[in-house]
Amino acid sequence: MGREVRRVPLDFDWPQNKVxxxxxxxxxxxxxxxxxxxxGYTAAAEWLQVFASRMDMLGSDIADQRRGRPLHPWLAQDSYPPNDAQYQVVRPSEDILDLLAGLTGESKDRSLHPLRGGDGYRIARKIVEAAGLDSKTWGVCPTCNGHGSIEKYEGQRxxxxxxxxxxxxxxxxxQLWETVSEGSPISPVFGSADGLAEWMSDPARGDRWVPGDVARKFIDEGWAPTGVMSFSQGLQSGVEAIGWNDKA
Ligand SMILES: [Zn+2]
Incomplete structure (x- = not known):
């Protein structure tokens, strides 16, 4: 959890944990x-993207076949899949890689990478272009111009x-603030840095307790990153890591 120290008026009374x-x-x-x-898309474009992402999955299935994994259920449960003579679903053959490489402009190996992002959008765009249409305008919702929302009044956007x-x-x-959300106070307001340090190192805070010298150092530096890795100590909260880093 990212935290920072803010200087606020002594009577600042915005509720804790509220952004x-x-x-x-x-x-x-x-x-x-x-x-x-x-x-922001027309329904036709939404459907095209569904089919394009299924095409993309055919490429991923080549990698799944090589790793001995089953056909993805979205493909296996298609209503009218290609069958063999025993009416079993047949899995795509490796020539699908040539087709996908041609559509995406990427190498054939890309489909085989387990951590690649999906290429559905690129495939869909190529199909739109093959149809002689402008992929910047075809499939864009005319009501909202692709924004997905419309202004309540002119100039709102x-x-x-x-x-x-x-x-x-x-x-x-x-005052101590968390910075994981947009930012909200997570401590009372104290009149001194020592007061805040004391509050941070109060054992009553349970697992959020930090040693007093660590708390004081954190306040002096003003900010601690979320979860800092230290090789000797493992993953510690950012507040504690600053104490250990001992930056001069
Ligand atoms: Zn729209």
């Missing part, structure tokens, strides 16, 4: 959902793009 309002896009800037699509988050007010107090 500071200045960090969140205000409701008035949220657009309406498009009534005609979910992601530009306003949302210009919007910038603003931090809490500054002051004399010391």
């Amino acid at each position: 500071w309002e200045g960090f969140l896009t205000p409701d008035r800037l949220h657009e309406d959902r498009c009534p005609d699509c979910t992601r 530009a306003e949302a793009e210009a919007w910038e988050p603003s931090g809490p007010p500054e002051g004399e107090g010391w």
Whole structure:
């Protein structure tokens, strides 16, 4: 969990564990959902992407066959798959790799890599282009122009793009914040760095307890990264790692 120290007014009373309002896009800037699509594509384009991703899976199946793994259920349970004489589903042959390499512009080996990302979008785009259509306009929802949402009023999108988050007010107090969400306070406000260090090293905090000198060093540095790896200590919380790193 990423944490940082913020200097806020002593009477700052924003609730703990609640994201500071200045960090969140205000409701008035949220657009309406498009009534005609979910992601900015027409239904035809959504279907094309389904078929293109199934084609992509045929390439992955070559690797699965070589590793002795079964056919992916989405392919195995197709309603009208190619069958052999015994009416068993036949798995794709290796020439599918040539077809996919031609469609994606990648090497034949790419389909065999277990950690590659899917190529469905590239395959779909190539098919659209083969049809003589512009892949930048065909399949784009005309209602929302591909945004997936529509402005509540003219200029709302530009306003949302210009919007910038603003931090809490500054002051004399010391407070611990988490930075994993957009950012929320996770301690009371203290009048001194020592007060916050004492709170952080209170054994009553259970597994979030940190030694007093570590807490003080963390406050002095102001910020600790989420989970830092230390070879001697294993994975420790960022707050503790700063104490061990002993950066001068
Ligand atoms: Zn739309």
